Amino acid sequence: MSHADPVPPLPSLPPPTGNVPSANPPPFAPVVSCSDAAADGAPAPPPPLPEPAAALESAAAPAPPIPPPPPAPEPFRFHGRADEYFRIWIVNTLLTLLTGGLFLAWAKVRKRRYLRGCTQVLGHRFDYRANPVRLLVGHGVMAVLFLGYSLFGAVYPVVRYGVIAVAVVLLPWIVVRSLSFNAYNTQYRGLRFRFHPSFSAAALVYLLEAALIVITLGLYYPAWMRSKRRYVITQHRLGDAYFRFDGNTGPFYVAYFVGGAIVFCALLIGGVFLFWRASSNGGQQPDLLAMIPFFVVYGLGLLISRHFVHAQLFNHVWNHTRLDDHQFQASMKTGEWLKLQLVNLGAIALSLGLLYPWAVVRAHRYTASCLAILPAGSVETIARVGSSRGSATGDSAAEFVGLDFGL
Amino acid sequence: MSTATGTFFDGQSLRGQAVALEFTADRRLVVTGDGVAHDVGFDAVRFSDRLGDVPRFVYLPGDAIIETPDNAAIDEVLAAEGRSRAAGLIHFLETQRIVATVGCFVVVAVLAAVLRFGPPHLARIVADRVPTSIDAQAGQIALATLDPYFGPSALTPAEKERVERQLQRLLAGAPPAPRPRLEFRSMHSGLPNAFALPGNTILVTDQLVRLPARDDELAAVLAHELGHLEKRHGIQSMLRGSFTLLIVSAITGDLSTLTSFAASVPLTILTKGYARDLEREADRHAHDLLRARGITLEHFSTLLVKLEAALPKGMRHSNYMSTHPSNEERIATFGGLSPEARTAALADGESSPVPLTQTRPHYSFLARRKKLEGEVVVGFTIDIHGRVQNASVVRSAHPELEPAALSAVRQWTFLPQRKGFQPVAANMQVPIVFQLDEQPEPPHPAPRE
Numbered sequence: 001m002s003h004a005d006p007v008p009p010l011p012s013l014p015p016p017t018g019n020v021p022s023a024n025p026p027p028f029a030p031v032v033s034c035s036d037a038a039a040d041g042a043p044a045p046p047p048p049l050p051e052p053a054a055a056l057e058s059a060a061a062p063a064p065p066i067p068p069p070p071p072a073p074e075p076f077r078f079h080g081r082a083d084e085y086f087r088i089w090i091v092n093t094l095l096t097l098l099t100g101g102l103f104l105a106w107a108k109v110r111k112r113r114y115l116r117g118c119t120q121v122l123g124h125r126f127d128y129r130a131n132p133v134r135l136l137v138g139h140g141v142m143a144v145l146f147l148g149y150s151l152f153g154a155v156y157p158v159v160r161y162g163v164i165a166v167a168v169v170l171l172p173w174i175v176v177r178s179l180s181f182n183a184y185n186t187q188y189r190g191l192r193f194r195f196h197p198s199f200s201a202a203a204l205v206y207l208l209e210a211a212l213i214v215i216t217l218g219l220y221y222p223a224w225m226r227s228k229r230r231y232v233i234t235q236h237r238l239g240d241a242y243f244r245f246d247g248n249t250g251p252f253y254v255a256y257f258v259g260g261a262i263v264f265c266a267l268l269i270g271g272v273f274l275f276w277r278a279s280s281n282g283g284q285q286p287d288l289l290a291m292i293p294f295f296v297v298y299g300l301g302l303l304i305s306r307h308f309v310h311a312q313l314f315n316h317v318w319n320h321t322r323l324d325d326h327q328f329q330a331s332m333k334t335g336e337w338l339k340l341q342l343v344n345l346g347a348i349a350l351s352l353g354l355l356y357p358w359a360v361v362r363a364h365r366y367t368a369s370c371l372a373i374l375p376a377g378s379v380e381t382i383a384r385v386g387s388s389r390g391s392a393t394g395d396s397a398a399e400f401v402g403l404d405f406g407l
Numbered sequence: 408m409s410t411a412t413g414t415f416f417d418g419q420s421l422r423g424q425a426v427a428l429e430f431t432a433d434r435r436l437v438v439t440g441d442g443v444a445h446d447v448g449f450d451a452v453r454f455s456d457r458l459g460d461v462p463r464f465v466y467l468p469g470d471a472i473i474e475t476p477d478n479a480a481i482d483e484v485l486a487a488e489g490r491s492r493a494a495g496l497i498h499f500l501e502t503q504r505i506v507a508t509v510g511c512f513v514v515v516a517v518l519a520a521v522l523r524f525g526p527p528h529l530a531r532i533v534a535d536r537v538p539t540s541i542d543a544q545a546g547q548i549a550l551a552t553l554d555p556y557f558g559p560s561a562l563t564p565a566e567k568e569r570v571e572r573q574l575q576r577l578l579a580g581a582p583p584a585p586r587p588r589l590e591f592r593s594m595h596s597g598l599p600n601a602f603a604l605p606g607n608t609i610l611v612t613d614q615l616v617r618l619p620a621r622d623d624e625l626a627a628v629l630a631h632e633l634g635h636l637e638k639r640h641g642i643q644s645m646l647r648g649s650f651t652l653l654i655v656s657a658i659t660g661d662l663s664t665l666t667s668f669a670a671s672v673p674l675t676i677l678t679k680g681y682a683r684d685l686e687r688e689a690d691r692h693a694h695d696l697l698r699a700r701g702i703t704l705e706h707f708s709t710l711l712v713k714l715e716a717a718l719p720k721g722m723r724h725s726n727y728m729s730t731h732p733s734n735e736e737r738i739a740t741f742g743g744l745s746p747e748a749r750t751a752a753l754a755d756g757e758s759s760p761v762p763l764t765q766t767r768p769h770y771s772f773l774a775r776r777k778k779l780e781g782e783v784v785v786g787f788t789i790d791i792h793g794r795v796q797n798a799s800v801v802r803s804a805h806p807e808l809e810p811a812a813l814s815a816v817r818q819w820t821f822l823p824q825r826k827g828f829q830p831v832a833a834n835m836q837v838p839i840v841f842q843l844d845e846q847p848e849p850p851h852p853a854p855r856e
Contacts, residue, residue, distance in 0.1 A: 084459045090510040091501045097517045101654075110458060110497075117461030124414065124423065124474060127455065127464050146653060187464075189423055190416030190472045239421065354511055380422040384470070 071374055073329050078368035079125075080118035082358040088114055089357040105135035115364060116186060121373060130185040172202035183236055191384055194237040205231045222252035225313075233321055239382040247320035255312040259305040266301020270294040303345065304338060311337040318371060325376040332370040340366055408432050409484065411477035415443050418470025426473065428465070430484045436465070438473065445471075449488060454481055456494035459501070525654055527684070530646035534639045539585075539607075542642060546606015549641065550590070553602070553610070560591035562613050563763060567591055570611055573626040577633060577700055587636055599717055603632040603689075605641030617822060618713050619755055627697060627707035634692025640685045686731050690740050708744040709752035711737055716756055717828035756828035760789050760821040760835065768815035770841055771807075779805045783812040783839045791830040793821040801836055812839040 092107035109132045116126040149163045176197045183195035205227050212220045226249050233245040274294050311334040318330035344359035408431055415426040415438060426440030436452055438445040447467060455464040463481045465473040475481070485491045500506050560567075570589060578586065590610045594600060599615035609632045616625070635641070697704055711734050731737070738744050744752075781804020788796045798816045800809050816837065824833035 079460075081459075087501045087504075087507045088459060090507050090514060091497065094510045094514050094517075095497070097514065097521065113455075114458055114461055117458065125462055127472075127474075129455075143653060147649060187472070189414075189421045189474070190418040190470065191421060352515060354515070380420055383420045384418060 071376065073372035073374045074122050075372040076368040077120045078118055078361075078365040079120060080115060080361045080364060082361040085114060085361050086357040090354075101139075102136070105132040105139060108132070108135060115360070119364070119368060122375070122379060124189050127187040128185055129187060130181070134181075168207070172199055172206045175206060176202050179232065179235070188238065191239045191382065194385070196235045196237060198235060201231060201235070222256040223249050225256070226252045229313075229317055233317075237385070238323060240385045241324040241326075241382040244322050244324075245317070245320055247316055251316040252313065255309045255316075258312075259309040262305040262308060263301050266297050266305075270297040270301075273297070303341070307338050307341045308334060314367075314370070323373075323379075324382070326379060327374040327376065329372045329374055330370055331372075332367070336366065409480045411475050411480040413465070413473045413475030413477065415440055415473050416471065418472060423474075428473065428475065428477075428480075430480070434488075438467075449484070454485060454491065456491055457482055457485075457498040459498075521654060522651065526647040526650035527643075529650045530643045533646050534642040537639070537642050542639070543606040545641065545645070546604050546608050549604045549606070550608070550610075553604075556596070557592035557594055557610075557612075560593050560613050562591055562616060566616050569622065570616060570625055570629075573622055574609075574629050576626055576702075577630055577696060579700070587633065599714060601628050601632050603635030603641065605639070607636055609633070609636070614717075618710075618717060618828060619758060619825075620710060620713070621706070621755070623702055623706040624710040624713070626700075626702050627693060627704075627710055630693035630696040630702075631689050631707070633696065634689035635685070637692060638685075638688055640689065643685065644682065683732050687740075690732075690737055694741060704741045705744060705748055707741045708738040709748055712744065712749055712752045713755060713828060716753060753827075756825055758822075758825045760793070760824045760833050763793065763820045763822060764818070766815050766818045768811045768839055768841075771811060774805075774807055774811075774841065775843060777807075778843060779807060780842050781805055781808065781840075783808050783841070784836055785812055785816045785839060786834065786836045787816060789821045789823055789833045789835060791823050791832055793823045793830075795819050795821075796832075804841075808839075808841050812841075815839070 088110065092103070092110055095103045096107050109128065109130050112130070113128040116128045119126050145163075149159065176195070176199060180195040180197055183193040186193045205224075209220070209224050209227050213224055226247065230245045230247070233243050236243045270293075274291070311332050314332045314337075315330040318328045321328045340362060344362060347355040348359055408429065410430070411428040413426060413428060414423040416423050424440045424443050426438050426443050429437040429439070430449075431437060434449045436445070436447050436449060438447075445467060451468045453466040455466070457463070457478060460476075460478065462474050462476045463478050465475065465481070467473065482495070485495065567589075570591075574587070574589060585607055587607045587609055590604075590608055591613065592610055593613040597614055598612070599618050599620075600612050601615055602610040604610055609629065611628075615628065620628070693707065694704065697707065715734055783803040784801040785798055786801045787798040790796050795817050798813050800813065803809050803812070816839070823830035825831065
């Protein structure tokens with residue numbers, strides 16, 4: 001199957017003459033439609049930028065062209081509402097419980113459809129079209145594997161090592177299948193996303209580079225995170241447009257270093273507290289009850305560290321991601337994000353988990369408000385290519401490994 | 408006939424076109440717009456399900472779609488067609504406030520019930536079907552896992568024999584096949600305890616035998632452990648953990664939250680809670696078994712009293728975090744304990760040192776030739792491990808006999824003195840008597856000068 005040159009022609013300023021370039025396609029207009037609008041009866045929607053050529057039509061003397069205004073970033077918007085999502089979430093959870101977990105696949109699809117369907121960019125929203133039955137099969141397989149692993153693994157440790165070894169080797173495949181499944185089932189304006197299934201690249205990132213982490217005793221970890229991010233982003237396509245990533249490793253190291261320092265401080269504080277407690281107790285080992293403050297401090301430290309790293313890297317990664325030449329822009333504030341997450345945690349804890357949907361909507365709304373796309377021309381030049389299907393087992397397995405492609 | 412508006416995407420590019428949709432009476436969808444004209448039968452068209460106020464997608468044959476915010480019109484068509492009923496019902500439920508409110512309570516209640524009763528029930532069902540060979544294998548693993556906490560047993564064969572006899576007493580008549588076996592170990596932490604391990608093994612610690620536990624009390628403990636073995640609590644515990652993990656992950660939708668700390672604390676509390684009802688079941692089994700063998704139930708309670716007294720003060724922690732039900736509850740199960748019996752049990756906590764090994768001193772040839780006889784009184788301290796410290800001679804008949812007496816005493820071992828079930832050091836004086844006997848000496852070569 002043929003596909004158009006993935007890189008649309010770079011926009012160029014019109015020649016500074018009085019000629020009306022009626023035969024050539026006006027700059028900034030989509031390639032597919034000719035400037036002769038009447039011919040194919042499908043006028044292009046107004047391009048995001050004015051046509052400077054039209055302004056020169058009646059000029060006798062050459063007038064200097066008005067430089068086009070700089071392209072404006074189009075923000076993402078999240079239209080979800082907490083009360084609406086709460087009702088959806090509670091009904092789906094109820095049905096999941098009442099059906100003994102069988103409804104989980106449908107519940108997941110509905111929730112994802114809602115969250116993606118409320119995300120809007122450039123005037124239109126995302127569609128999620130996964131077939132829940134495929135997820136169900138995947139869930140069943142994973143449940144059986146997990147039960148077998150824990151029962152036999154407890155009795156025959158060899159089984160445990162064997163399963164871990166198999167899982168490690170299969171990880172690239174699991175990653176590829178799950179990302180493919182999610183990408184293929186996400187649609188925007190009629191075009192499905194694609195994830196290019198390059199197993200060798202996946203093996204390189206998830207096996208070889210992961211081994212490097214072990215060899216360097218963990219020092220390679222931030223670089224591996226960047227490598228993973230680069231792999232995931234650059235393998236995604238929308239139609240014939242490629243996602244590109246050119247972020248550096250430096251900010252990753254900085255973010256993870258500070259994150260690690262936060263955890264270390266939390267451990268220090270907790271440790272000092274424990275030591276003080278033990279010494280005032282007469283050197284006795286503190287029992288579980290006394291350890292709870294330590295766990296709380298440690299847990300908070302982990303949480304803060306994790307969200308700090310997320311916020312720092314969110315901006316860096318998105319600012320260096322583009323879809324063809326359309327640049328993304330991110331402006332997440334670390335302080336805001338941390339505050340948001342801590343409030344979420346408090347709300348969820350105090351409400352026994354019932355305020356979870358509210359927390360999700362809050363987080364999505366803020367994330368969307370920090371994200372924008374800077375189109376370099378019209379995105380409507382992006383055209384369709386052939387697609388391949390994903391598979392559900394990979395998706396379910398990916399849940400067990402905690403992989404996530406967030407849009 | 409109903410109408411709607413939306414955006415048409417041909418599925419070949421991201422370009423959209425505003426269109427009008429018309430659902431005609433003869434079940435056809437007519438799409439009209441600038442440069443777009445489609446006329447399709449309803450049967451060839453698919454619609455996305457209603458979900459809140461999310462825009463609806465109409466999937467035309469081929470790759471074309473229409474995005475429309477007009478949910479009401481689509482719902483009307485689907486209702487008339489009788490399609491997508493289940494999804495429509497779910498959407499209806501999602502719009503009703505009352506469903507959400509009631510749902511909150513139901514979800515919390517069902518969740519609590521599932522977590523509380525699900526794993527134990529499932530574990531029991533599955534454990535019954537686990538073959539005994541797996542049980543034995545699990546036992547090996549369990550022993551190996553516990554190894555770091557134990558050292559080899561220092562019990563004398565006589566003490567081990569005592570325990571075996573109690574087990575025999577309990578099994579008399581109808582021994583389960585295969586016969587449970589005993590393992591003896593010394594616990595590094597010094598706590599008296601007995602464990603039932605999968606694979607039909609009961610592990611008994613030295614400290615339990617030397618509490619001191621009377622024969623009937625040993626029988627009571629063994630009866631409790633036999634209860635664990637018979638009901639396969641070892642496998643059940645393992646399975647409960649796995650099922651809990653599985654259920655929590657299904658509820659939260661993914662396993663990654665389990666690695667997060669927040670979920671693991673409740674899990675620990677849950678599993679500890681489970682363990683208590685297993686202990687109660689073992690207690691009930693012991694109760695019935697002791698009655699059947701004619702052993703007084705009170706001995707279980709006296710042992711519990713002794714065990715509690717033997718714990719160091721800081722360890723008598725709250726019931727909530729411990730895996731056993733409270734002592735009061737268990738004593739009540741076994742018919743209560745009279746104050747006299749309690750005092751008598753606690754009195755067992757006072758005991759004098761008991762000699763375990765007493766090497767005989769070497770009566771040297773020289774001393775015998777010189778016909779040196781008499782008493783050497785050796786004073787020493789028995790430390791809390793039962794070993795002799797600071798051995799010194801108090802008085803002796805002949806100085807030449809002293810070295811032999813001292814070196815012998817230094818090798819003696821004892822069961823240490825106990826106050827309140829805790830070993831304490833004790834001072835002792837022992838007379839060593841050297842006496843020539845009437846038997847002729849065996850011939851030996853004359854010593855060279």
